[in-house]
Amino acid sequence: MNSLFIWKIGVKSITIQIDFLKRDHFMNTKFIELARSKMGAVVQIYAEGYAGEEVKSILNPRLGDLKDWSGSGFFIQNDYAQDIIITNAHVAKNAKSLEIMTMLTSEETFQVELIGLVKNNEPDIAILKLKKGELKRLKSIAKKEIPYLSLKNDMNITRGTSIKAIGYPMGMTEPNITAGEITNFISGDRMSAEKFVTDAAINPGNSGGPAIDEEGFVVGINTSIYQDADNIGFITPFMFIEIILKNIFENDSVCFSDIGGSFQKNSQDIANALGMPSNTGIIVSSIEKEGFLASAKLKTEDVIISFNNTPIDRHGIFITDEHYHRRNIFDAFKLIPIGQKISLDIWRDKKRMSLTGVSSAYRPKKITAKPIIKERDFVDMWGLTVQALSYEILESFNATNVYTFYQILKNFDENKERLIVTHVEKESPAYQQEWSIGEVLTSINNFPIRDLQHLTEILNEQQDLYKIKSEEGTLGFFKRNNRQKEIKIVNPTMFLK
Structure with missing residues (x-):
C-alpha cells in the first residue's frame, strides 16, 4: 500500500519536473530567438587614436603613437535623433576617427562622430552619432529600417534577472551572445556611479554592447570585468543612458546632477543632541x-531626512518597500535631470521643515581631469615641457615619483591653475640649470603666471633675458636669440603619427 502510494507520488513528481523542463526550454529558446533578433542594432566600433593612459606619454606628450582598437555599441530608440549610438566612454575616448560596421550591411563601414562622453568613465558612457549622410547611406544599402533597441522602462531589476550580453569580443566580425544573470549591485558615491554585477561573459571588444532582458529591453551597457575573479563582470545601468541623453540634448552638458557637498552618518548621540526623535x-x-x-x-548640521518624499536612513540609504536593491542619495541624485526641482524634509533647530532646491551639473572644484588627449595643451621652452596640472598628471607622478605627488597635494590651491614641469629634455638649457620634473612655475621676470596663455604672452615680449622661478625655489635664467620662433601653446594631437 505504502509502496504504491510512493510510486504514484513519484510519477506525479516526474511529470511536474518534465513540465518545468519543457517550460524552461521554451522560455530559453524564446529568449535566444529574441536576442538574435536584436543583433542588427548592435554595431562593431573601430577606433584609431591615442591610448592616453601611458605615464610616459602623459608627462611627455610628444611620445604619443596612433593605435587602433575596437569595441561595441548599439542604436537606441530616443526622442532626439535617429542615428544615436550608445557605447562605453573608454571605447570612444581619445579617438581621432571612429567607424562602425553592422550586420545590416555585411562589411560596409560608416563614419560616426562623438557628441559626448563622461570623461572620468563614471558612469562609463559615450554617445556617438552617424556623420552627415551616413544614415541615408546605411538605409539605402541595408534596404531596411534600423531595429533600434529600447531602454527598460522600470526599475524592476533584481538579483537573478536573466540577461543576454551582445557584442563583438576579441575583434570578432559577427556579434557574440552570452547568457547570464544580474548577480549583484554596487552602490556609487559622489565620484563613482552605481553598477550592476553579472556572471555573463564580458571580454575585450564586448565593451559598449547591450545587455538585454527577457523582454528585449536594454538593462545596461557591457562595461568591464573583474580581473582577479571568474564570472564577475560589470554593466553600466540603463538609467544613466536616459539621463545623459536628456542632459546632452536639452542642457548641452555631459555632466550629471551633483549634490554639491558632503555628509556625515547620523548616530543616536548626535540625534539626541539635535533633539531628533530618532x-x-x-x-x-x-x-x-x-x-x-x-x-x-x-x-551645515542640517539633517536630511527625506528626498522627494522618500525617507533616508542614517547611512544615506533610501528606505523603501523594495528590499532587493539599496540605493543611496548619491546614486539617486545622478538620476535626476539637470534643472529639476527637488524637495527635501530636513531637521533644523529641533524641528522638521521642508525645503526645495534645483539640481545642477557637477562642476569640479579641485584638480581637473583631462582624459581627452586633445585637452592636454602644453608649452615647450628651453627644454621644459609645461602643462596645467590635471588629475592624469598627478596620477602619473603618484606612479613614478611619490615625493613630487605629495608635494603637489601639500601646496595645492584649487583657486589657481598650477603650471607644472612634466618633462625636462636632456642637455637642454633647463637641464643644465638643474630644473626637475614636478617643479611648479610661479613667475617670469617677477610677474606671477596665471595660466598657459599668460605664460606665452610674457615669453613673446622679446626680452633679452627671462628669469623664471618655481614654487620650490628653483631659479633659471634663459635667453632667446633673434632666430627663435614665437613660443606657442602646443596640442599633443599634432605629434600623433
Missing part, C-alpha cells in the same frame, strides 16, 4: 558655493 537621516557636513545644497539653502 537617528534617521544624514547630516550635512559641508556645502559648496554652487550646487544643489546651496540652492536649497541648507546649512
